[in-house]
Structures are given as structure tokens and as C-alpha cells.
Amino acid sequence: MDNKNTMFQRFWLPAALFVVALILPFVISEFWVHVFNEILILGLFAAAFNLVFGYMGQLSFGQAAYYGIGAYTTGLLMVKLHWPLFACLPVSMITAGIGALILGYFCVKLRGIYFAILTMAFGQLVFFIIFQWYSFTGGDNGLQGINPPEWLFKAIPYYYFSLTVVTIGMIILYFITESPFGYTLRAIRDNTERTEFIGINVQRYMLINFVISGMFCGLAGALWGPFNRSVAPDLCSWQHSGHPVFMAVMGGPHHFLGPMIGSVIFTFLNAFVTGFTEYWPLVSGMVIIIVVLVMPGGVFGIIKEKGYFCPRDAGDVKNE
Amino acid sequence: MEFTFLFSQFMSGLTYGLMLFLVASGLSLIFGVMNILNFAHATLWLIGAYICFTFWSLMEAHQFALWVSIPLAALATAAFGWICEVVLIKRIYKRELHEQLLITYAMALIFGDLIKIVWGPTDRLIVRPSIIQKPLFLFGAPIDSYFIFVILIGVAVAVGLWWFLKYTKYGHIVKAAVYSREMVSALGIPIPKIYTWVFTLGIFIAGLAGGVQSAIGSVTLGMDMNIIIQAFCVVVIGGFGSLMGTLIGSLIVGEVFSFAILYWPDGAMVLIFVITAAILIVKPWGLFGTPLRA
Structure with a gap:
């Protein structure tokens, strides 16, 4: 089973990425530190x-609804009640989790495209509540002046702060996906009916997972507010909900690090393209089309296909 | 006073509802037959509105400009939709759900920017011909006379689609394809061709709706994003692939929106989502939908 060799196979890539992330701020300019900060936050999302x-x-x-709930929780707590950032992060996870619990309860009754539409409709519901509730959320003005504490104010300290939080978050997520719970999820994905027949309450598992996902989306959102110094209702819009979908598809949804790799590519591209044109949606749309048509399995899908090296495949139960 | 006020509100709700029907019916048709959820549908609708504006501004001097521009815009948009289908959508028939969604999502992003590039960020306003400049009085209530035209078009499209699906050969094929693509294809009917024309028809209706919309108010960037979400709500309420359901759903959403905005302006959109979610929970396939293949 887990001898030294597979341990190495399993962890060399994340470890290498982490080391690179640690060293980066010494090599690159402040602008790119900002970009990498964004990569981390969106990667967690x-x-x-x-x-x-x-x-x-x-x-x-x-x-994006839960991401937005997390961002607004932190924003409101910091701006209106002057809470310290550290206290805001867990509270944001909890509020996003509660949001995911209430809305997810209805979503997990559906599957496939109906699941997609209902999650989107609820996402828009959250968006419009935030958008219209001027007295509480500031409406389309958003919330300004979400300042991190003094010692995190500069780009590089905040980058290391994000890196710490995101790394911890990713490790927890990894343990969840490798737990019996995580394997039950894979079973649900691969054959829902059969999973049900062996006595697993599929809806409950789906709901629990939806809440966990919402909580970590909320955590990512909570990091975003102080990073950007402001939050706006756009964070919850369905366009923003498309970003993680694309990142996961681009990186490879069947590998644990896939979404993070997708975030690297997507955010990099964003920073690069917006440097010389305002037509980022046009460019990103074309990239999405090319990626979907040409590399359906994402980056990790291609790597696996070519057999260059074999990072452990987190997705397929069948292959293990 | 009270009655006339409510009546004119009802009429504007009806107009809005039928406009939603024009957008949603194509969306629902495409989804029902091809099983593809077209995120870009409303963006194509907006392209139709801009095209109509362009045609109108070419013929500005004439009174008939608007009436000629609307069908021209519908045809031009349909041609554009046909190109999209042949170039792009054809490649993703057999792909997974998320890939199809991402492609149409990407189309929405691209077309949104294309509109910005071609027509620029300024709002476009069509000056109406004199015949529809004055309001019409119905039961003492002032009604925008153009609304009558919008309602007529909405009803005409509804009846036309109903007739097409019920009495023509191609309508029967389309209806059969909603239930079983395999069976239709086993009967020797070329499914890809049907798909292409269903998509084009859907976009034609969207373009027509865009043309009609262009004279209601000014045409602005980002209009599509509101309407696509509401059109999703409509098809969810009514049931995918059901013409009747789409019509009822549109009227519900139109009227709810129109009256909610009177009494609770901030909550109008929220209310629509609440209704949608409630219906989806009680009847996952919508009011008139039948469970589709997974």
C-alpha cells in the first residue's frame, strides 16, 4: 500500500508548489505578488x-453565493463592528455554511442540469438580496475600507497570510477527500443508485458535502475582502460562479490540485490580458472554448494521457 | 382611478411577460430538443436589438423603418445563430453537461464583448414612428400603444409555434425528438440537421424579440444578463420543453414582477426566485414539464 515510493508520488507536487509559493515574493515584483495572492484565494474557491x-x-x-456570503460577513464585521480579521474567518465559514445548508437542502433533491439551474437560481437570489439591501450591504456600491491589520497591510505580508490560510484549507480539504466520506462521494458520483442500495443516505451525504464546500468557498471569500480592501455584489453573480467551473475544468477536475492549477492559468491570463485590453471576457471566452474543445480532461488529463508522470489520481475509484 | 391604474400595470406586466416568453420559448425549445442549456440566448436577443437599431438608423427618414427593421433583425440574428450552431454547438452534442454549459457561457461572454466592440458603450434609442408615439386609452387607462404590438407579436409567435408543433411534419419530428432522440434517428431522420434548424429557429425568435424590444426603451449593454436569468426562471417554472408551460411561466413572472415593483420594488427579483425555487421543489420538472431523460 503506502510505501515510500507512492508517498513520494503523492506529495512531491504539492510540496514543490508550496516551496515555490514560499520563495516567489523574493523574486517577483509587487504587482505579481498581488496576482499570486489572487491565485491562492481563487484556487481555494x-x-x-x-x-x-x-x-x-x-x-x-x-x-459564488457562498463565496460572497463569506466575503460580506468578513466585510461587515470588520467595517461595522471592527472585529479582528482572525475572528472573522471562522465566522465567515459558519455563515457561508449556514447559507449552503439552507439552500443546499433543496438543491440536493435534484440532479444534473436541474441541480445546476437551482444552484444558479439560488446564487442569483443571494446576489439580488445583497444588491438590493442598501441599508445593510451597501447595495451596488459594495463595502469599502475593509482594511487588514497594520502588519498585514502590505502586499507581501498579506500574501503569506493568504498562503498560510489557503494551505491549511487545502490540507483539510485533502483529508476530507481521502477520508471514507470522500470515497462515498466518489461512489455517489460514479453510481448513485448503487450507492443508495448499499444503504447510504445519498441526499444527506450530498448535503453535508455541499455545506463543507460552501464553508470553504466562504473562507476564500473572507480572504478576498481584506485583500481587495472592498467587496461588491458582483462577487456573487453567476458570471463569477462560472470561474471555479472553468478553473476546475481547465486544471482537471479529477485531480485534487487541478482547480488550483486552473486558477494559476486563469488568473495569470487575466492579469496579463487586462494589462493591454479591456476585452477580458472576450479573451476568456475564447480560451474556455479552446480548452473545452481541445483538452477536455484539463491539464492533468493531458498529463495522464501522455503518461509523463503519474500524480495520484484523486478522481477515479475504478483506477485504484 | 384605482382600477385604471391596476389595469395599466397589468398590461405592462403582460407585455413584459410576453417579451420573456419570446426569449424563453426559444431557450426551452433548444433545451427540450437538444438538451443544451443556452446561456448565450439572451445575448443573442440583445444582438437582435442592436441589429434592429442599425437597420432602423439606415432607414431613419422613413415611417416604415421600424416595421422593416424588426423582421430583418430577426433574420440576421437567425443567420448568426446558424453559424454558431454549425461552427460550435455541433461539436458539443455528445459532450458532458458541464462542457456544454461552459461553451454557451463562453459564447455569452464573447458576444457580450462583441456587442461592445461593434456598437460601443452608448445607449441606443429608436425614435418610434408617429403611429405609436401616443398612448392608447383602454377602459380609461393609458396604455403604451406599442405594447399592443408587442402583445400581438407574442401571441402570434405562441400560436405559430403551437401550430408548428401540432400540425406540421417537422413539428412532429421536433416533438418526437424531445422524447426520444434515438427513436427519431432510428426512423431515418437526420438528427444533426434537425438540431441545426431547431437552434436556428430558437435564435430567430430571440432575434425577433430583440427587434421588438429595441423600440420599447433604449438598448443598453448588460440588458441580457437580467433577462437570461428571468428566462431561466420561466422555463423552470413552466417545465423545459413545454410550450404551454413556458407561456404560463412567462405570464406569471411578468405579472409578479410588474406588481411586485409597485409594492415592494427591492424585492421584485427576489420574489421571482423564491417562486421559482418553490415550484422546483414541489415539481422538479415544472408546472407542465414531463421528466426528461437524464
Whole structure:
């Protein structure tokens, strides 16, 4: 089973990425530190989304709602009640989790495209509540002045803070996906009926997973507010819900690190393209089409196909 | 006073509902037959509105400009939709759900920017011909006279689609394809061809709706995003693939929106989502939908 060799196979890539992430701020300019900070936050968002998509096999097109709830929880607590950032993170996870619990309760009754549409409709519901509730959320003005504490104010300290939180989050997510719970999710994805027949309460598992995913989306959102110094209702819109979908598909939804890799590519591209054109949606749309048509399994799918090296495949029960 | 006020509100709800029907019926038709959820549908609708504006501005001097521009816009949009189908959608028939969604999502992003590039960010306003500039009085209530035209078009499309599905050969094929693609194809009917024309028909209706919309108010960027979400709500309420359901769903959403905005303006959109979610929970396939193949 787990001899040294497979341990190495399993962890060399994340370890290498972590080391690179540690060293990066010494080599690159402040602008790119910002970009990498964004990569980390959106990567956590996409990885949390992938819990529902890659592992449970349901496409959620409304995960930005929980991301937005997390961002607004932190924003409101910091701006209106002057809470310290550290206290806000767990509270954001809890509020996002509660949101996911209430809305997810209805979503997990459906499958496939109906699941996608209902998650999207609920996502828009959250968006419009935030958008219209001027007195509480600031409506389309958003919330400004979400300042992290003094010692995190500069780009590089905040980057290391994000890196710490995101790394911890990713490790927890990894343990969840490798637990019996995680394998039950894969079973649900691969054959829902059979999973039901062996006595597993599929809906309950799906709901629990949806809540966990929502909580980590909320955590990512909570990091976003102080990073950007502001939050806006756009964070919850369905366009924003499309980002983690694309990141997961681009990186490869059947590998644990796929969404993070997708985030690297997507965010990099964003930073690069917006440097010289305002037509980012046009470019990103074309990239999405090319990726879907040409490399359906994402980056990790291609790597696996070519057999260059074999990072452990987190997706397929059948292959293990 | 109270009655006339409510009546004119009802009429504007009816107009809005039928506009939603024009967008949603194509969406529902495409989904019902091809099983593809077209995120870009409303963006194509907006393209129709802009095209109509362009045709109109070419013929500005004439009174008939608008009436000629609307069908031209519908045809031009349909041609554009046909190209999209042949170039792009054809490649994703057999792909997985998330890939199809991502492709149409990407189309929405691309077309949104294309509109910005071609027509620029300024709002476009069509000056109506004199015949529909003055309001019409119905039961003492002032009604925008163009609304009558919108309602007529909506009803005409509804009846036309109903007739097409019920009495023509191709309508029967389309209806059969909703239930079993394999069976239809086993009967020797070329499914890809049917798909292409269903998609084109859907986009034609969207373009027509866009043309009609262009004279209701000014045409602005981002209009499509509101309407696509509401059109999703409509098809979910009514049931995918059901023409009747789409019509009822559109009227519900149109009227609810129109009256909610009077009494609770901030909550109008929220209310529509609440209704949608409630219906989806009680009847996952919508009011008139039948369980489709997974």
C-alpha cells in the first residue's frame, strides 16, 4: 500500500508548489505578488467548488453565493463592528455554511442540469438580496475600507497570510477527500443508485458535502475582502460562479490540485490580458472554448494521457 | 382611478411577460430538443436589438423603418445563430453537461464583448414612428400603444409555434425528438440537421424579440444578463420543453414582477426566485414539464 515510493508520488507536487509559493515574493515584483495572492484565494474557491463537482459529480453554477456570503460577513464585521480579521474567518465559514445548508437542502433533491439551474437560481437570489439591501450591504456600491491589520497591510505580508490560510484549507480539504466520506462521494458520483442500495443516505451525504464546500468557498471569500480592501455584489453573480467551473475544468477536475492549477492559468491570463485590453471576457471566452474543445480532461488529463508522470489520481475509484 | 391604474400595470406586466416568453420559448425549445442549456440566448436577443437599431438608423427618414427593421433583425440574428450552431454547438452534442454549459457561457461572454466592440458603450434609442408615439386609452387607462404590438407579436409567435408543433411534419419530428432522440434517428431522420434548424429557429425568435424590444426603451449593454436569468426562471417554472408551460411561466413572472415593483420594488427579483425555487421543489420538472431523460 503506502510505501515510500507512492508517498513520494503523492506529495512531491504539492510540496514543490508550496516551496515555490514560499520563495516567489523574493523574486517577483509587487504587482505579481498581488496576482499570486489572487491565485491562492481563487484556487481555494475552485478547490472547494470541486468538492461538489469533481468528487460528487454535480455541477453547481451558484457557488459564488457562498463565496460572497463569506466575503460580506468578513466585510461587515470588520467595517461595522471592527472585529479582528482572525475572528472573522471562522465566522465567515459558519455563515457561508449556514447559507449552503439552507439552500443546499433543496438543491440536493435534484440532479444534473436541474441541480445546476437551482444552484444558479439560488446564487442569483443571494446576489439580488445583497444588491438590493442598501441599508445593510451597501447595495451596488459594495463595502469599502475593509482594511487588514497594520502588519498585514502590505502586499507581501498579506500574501503569506493568504498562503498560510489557503494551505491549511487545502490540507483539510485533502483529508476530507481521502477520508471514507470522500470515497462515498466518489461512489455517489460514479453510481448513485448503487450507492443508495448499499444503504447510504445519498441526499444527506450530498448535503453535508455541499455545506463543507460552501464553508470553504466562504473562507476564500473572507480572504478576498481584506485583500481587495472592498467587496461588491458582483462577487456573487453567476458570471463569477462560472470561474471555479472553468478553473476546475481547465486544471482537471479529477485531480485534487487541478482547480488550483486552473486558477494559476486563469488568473495569470487575466492579469496579463487586462494589462493591454479591456476585452477580458472576450479573451476568456475564447480560451474556455479552446480548452473545452481541445483538452477536455484539463491539464492533468493531458498529463495522464501522455503518461509523463503519474500524480495520484484523486478522481477515479475504478483506477485504484 | 384605482382600477385604471391596476389595469395599466397589468398590461405592462403582460407585455413584459410576453417579451420573456419570446426569449424563453426559444431557450426551452433548444433545451427540450437538444438538451443544451443556452446561456448565450439572451445575448443573442440583445444582438437582435442592436441589429434592429442599425437597420432602423439606415432607414431613419422613413415611417416604415421600424416595421422593416424588426423582421430583418430577426433574420440576421437567425443567420448568426446558424453559424454558431454549425461552427460550435455541433461539436458539443455528445459532450458532458458541464462542457456544454461552459461553451454557451463562453459564447455569452464573447458576444457580450462583441456587442461592445461593434456598437460601443452608448445607449441606443429608436425614435418610434408617429403611429405609436401616443398612448392608447383602454377602459380609461393609458396604455403604451406599442405594447399592443408587442402583445400581438407574442401571441402570434405562441400560436405559430403551437401550430408548428401540432400540425406540421417537422413539428412532429421536433416533438418526437424531445422524447426520444434515438427513436427519431432510428426512423431515418437526420438528427444533426434537425438540431441545426431547431437552434436556428430558437435564435430567430430571440432575434425577433430583440427587434421588438429595441423600440420599447433604449438598448443598453448588460440588458441580457437580467433577462437570461428571468428566462431561466420561466422555463423552470413552466417545465423545459413545454410550450404551454413556458407561456404560463412567462405570464406569471411578468405579472409578479410588474406588481411586485409597485409594492415592494427591492424585492421584485427576489420574489421571482423564491417562486421559482418553490415550484422546483414541489415539481422538479415544472408546472407542465414531463421528466426528461437524464
